[in-house]
Amino acid sequence: xxxxxxxxxxxxxxxxxxxxxxxxxxxxxxxxxxxxxxxxxxxxxxxxxxxxxxxxxxxxxxxxxxxxxxxxxxxxxxxxxxxxxxxxxxxxxxxxxxxxxxxxxxxxxxxxxxxxxxxxxx
Numbered sequence: 001x002x003x004x005x006x007x008x009x010x011x012x013x014x015x016x017x018x019x020x021x022x023x024x025x026x027x028x029x030x031x032x033x034x035x036x037x038x039x040x041x042x043x044x045x046x047x048x049x050x051x052x053x054x055x056x057x058x059x060x061x062x063x064x065x066x067x068x069x070x071x072x073x074x075x076x077x078x079x080x081x082x083x084x085x086x087x088x089x090x091x092x093x094x095x096x097x098x099x100x101x102x103x104x105x106x107x108x109x110x111x112x113x114x115x116x117x118x119x120x121x122x
Contacts (some may be wrong), residue, residue, distance in 0.1 A: 001089050003081040010054060010079040015072035018089045019055035025085030027052060031077045054079055058092055062099040069093065 001020070003009055010016065012031055057073040072092060090098075 001087050003085045003087070005081055005083050007081045007085075008078065009081060009085070009087065010075045010077065012075050012078045014075055015069075016055045016058055016061075016075050017069070017072060017092045019053070019058045019092075019095060020087040020089040022052035022054075023086045023088050026082045027085055028080045028082050029077050030080075058090075058095055059099075061092070062096040 003025075009020070009027065054077075055075075061071065061073050069092060
């Protein structure tokens, strides 16, 4: 997926419907104070240009969820494109299908979880 400058990729408080890796470009990340109730922003960070991983909470959701798109995790941050951004996205339903077809690959000690925790993907 490609996002032009200033596009919202994930918004705080909305359901996460994808996990994605930034492959090109840079993004701004931030969270509002008090969950957005006062309308002011917290710290805005310019993330590195590539290899950023977002939405990894979906791995836990995909492991335990039996219904499509039920109980999606809620984003705690907003991710916005700072310039033209290219991402490799895994939609929640696709991730759920992969996890259900290969359950032995998705446990606490596997390589994918270690890679996600370290935010490195080979």
